Amino acid sequence: MLLMALDGGKSRTTCILFREDGELISMASAGPSGLMLSFDQAVREVRSAIFACLAKASTSIEEVDVLVLGLADLDTRRDWELAHRLVELLRLPPRLRVVVEHDAVTAYYAVTHGQPGVAVIAGTGSIALAVNERGERARAGGWGWLFDDEGSAFWIAREALAAASRAVDGRGEETRLVDAIMRALGIKDFIEVIDAVYKGPWGEPGRMASLAAVVDEVAEEGDEVARRILIQAGAELAELARVAAAKLGMEDSPMLVGGFGGVFKSRLVTESFEREVKLKLPHAIVRPPVTGRLALLGPAIIALREAGLSGDELEATISRLSSALRRGTAQRRRADGG
Numbered sequence: 001m002l003l004m005a006l007d008g009g010k011s012r013t014t015c016i017l018f019r020e021d022g023e024l025i026s027m028a029s030a031g032p033s034g035l036m037l038s039f040d041q042a043v044r045e046v047r048s049a050i051f052a053c054l055a056k057a058s059t060s061i062e063e064v065d066v067l068v069l070g071l072a073d074l075d076t077r078r079d080w081e082l083a084h085r086l087v088e089l090l091r092l093p094p095r096l097r098v099v100v101e102h103d104a105v106t107a108y109y110a111v112t113h114g115q116p117g118v119a120v121i122a123g124t125g126s127i128a129l130a131v132n133e134r135g136e137r138a139r140a141g142g143w144g145w146l147f148d149d150e151g152s153a154f155w156i157a158r159e160a161l162a163a164a165s166r167a168v169d170g171r172g173e174e175t176r177l178v179d180a181i182m183r184a185l186g187i188k189d190f191i192e193v194i195d196a197v198y199k200g201p202w203g204e205p206g207r208m209a210s211l212a213a214v215v216d217e218v219a220e221e222g223d224e225v226a227r228r229i230l231i232q233a234g235a236e237l238a239e240l241a242r243v244a245a246a247k248l249g250m251e252d253s254p255m256l257v258g259g260f261g262g263v264f265k266s267r268l269v270t271e272s273f274e275r276e277v278k279l280k281l282p283h284a285i286v287r288p289p290v291t292g293r294l295a296l297l298g299p300a301i302i303a304l305r306e307a308g309l310s311g312d313e314l315e316a317t318i319s320r321l322s323s324a325l326r327r328g329t330a331q332r333r334r335a336d337g338g
Contacts, residue, residue, distance in 0.1 A: 001307055004053065004067040005299035008033035008046055009103060010124040010206050011262070015049040016296050017057050017064070020307045022320030027293075027328060028052035032206055034124075035073035035082055036144070042071075042082075043089050050090070061093060066306045068099045068299040070106030072125075075142065099302060104129040104139060106298030107260040110290045113301060113318060117256030118241045118284075120273070122233075122263035124209040126152035128240035130248050138247035141240045145205045151236035153209035153263050159229045160215045161193065167225075175225035176218045184214045216266045227268060234272025237263075242280040250281075257284040260298075264289030293325045 002025075006015040013033040017025045030048035033041065046069065054061060074083055083100050092098060104121055108129045111119040118130040126149045127142030145154045164181050166172030168190045178190055185196045196202045202211075219226035241257050257277050264270050274286045290297065297318065304317055 001066075002059070002064045003300070003303040003307060004050065004064050005296050005303050006046065006049060006067070006069045007103065007106065007295050007299060008042070008049075008069065008071045010034035010037070010072050011209070013045045013049045014293070014296060015053040016300065016325075017053050017059070018300065018321060018324075020304065020309065020317065022317040022324065024321060024324035024328065026053050026056035027296075028056055033071065035071060035079050039082055039086070043086050046071075046086060047090055061096065064096055066097045066099070066303045067092070068101065068106075068303040068306070070101050070103045070299040070302075072103045074100075074102040097306060099306060101299070101302065102129075103298075104142065105137075106302065107290070107295070108298070109301040110295060110298035111258035111260055111287055112256045113315065114305070115256055116250070116253070117258070118245050118250075118281075119258060119260050120237045120241050121260045122152050122237050122269075123261035124153050124206050125149040126155070126237060126240065126263075128237075128244040130241075130244035130250060132248045132250055132253075136248055138244050140243040140247070151233040151240070151263065151269075153212035154205050155236075156215050156229055156233050156263070157208045157211035159232075160211060160226065161197070163225050163229065164190065165193070173225050176221065176223045177215065177226055180214050180218045181211065184211060212263060212266075216268070219266075219268055230266055230268040231272045233263065233266075234269045234274075235276045237269070237273050238276030238280055241277055241284075245281055245284075252283060254283045254285070255281070256287055257281060258287035259289035260291075260295065261289075262291060265291050293328060294322065296325060297322060 001020040004017050010032050013030045016027045028049050030045040033045040035042055104127050107121045108119040108131055116133045120128045128140045130138045149155050160177050164177040167175050167178055201207050215226050219230050245251055259273055270289055277286050
């Protein structure tokens with residue numbers, strides 16, 4: 001049986017083709033496909049990732065049995081209508097079993113494998129999803145970059161820009177973030193940040209979110225302003241976990257909690273998050289963060305469940321697929337000279 005899993009986010013779209021025994025056959029990536037972006041772009045990038053993945057395996061969509069699409073920004077009724085329209089425009093074979101889920105749901109499966117718990121997603125945006133033993137769901141956050149998304153990459157970048165601007169004015173502490181941001185934006189005078197953000201490409205949420213990596217670098221060099229931003233990001237993300245769990249009355253219950261997404265590549269964010277979760281949810285087991293290509297485990301696990309796997313067989317298959325995805329990540333880093 002051939003299965004496909006796609007993770008469509010605000011930064012990129014990645015698709016894998018694999019067998020029900022966990023053998024990874026092929027992988028391909030395309031541009032961002034969050035539904036807050038252009039709908040035409042979302043359709044184009046999802047299609048590109050799927051068919052590039054099939055081409056690498058020298059097979060066709062007619063050979064695939066299950067396709068699971070984990071998509072960002074599936075929040076309102078209109079979003080779901082757009083998602084169903086997206087699937088229609090892909091013109092997939094009628095026999096193909098297609099499942100569409102919010103990327104918070106696929107993140108939950110990647111973190112917990114379907115057991116009761118909370119997944120906290122922190123990429124360009126942030127959101128938490130809790131699921132109890134009855135399968136009931138509750139979310140917290142995910143209201144978007146303009147007035148929410150605390151702890152996300154966009155929030156970290158925005159806080160860094162605010163701290164740097166205060167430092168330039170003399171209203172705040174001196175920080176290496178000023179020079180680091182100038183280098184990242186390719187400007188020679190900090191005042192030019194106005195052009196870069198408000199009139200240039202850095203105002204786009206996904207592009208601005210990429211500055212979070214710069215903040216992490218400066219923090220690891222010992223800059224206290226940057227360190228505080230990342231530590232606060234971890235605390236904000238832990239609070240999302242607490243609130244989502246509280247909505248289902250899970251605060252004092254054993255459960256799995258884990259972070260998901262690129263922000264958790266930061267040591268400082270992860271350490272702060274884990275520390276705060278243990279304080280706020282004392283009975284929780286905190287799992288290591290799921291980042292990079294392992295994000296594909298979420299939709300892949302849903303596909304495996306659709307294929308009928310459960311229990312020990314499912315866990316063994318997840319383990320094999322996880323190893324294959326990790327090997328792929330390591331091989332790519334070596335190829336890139338990392």
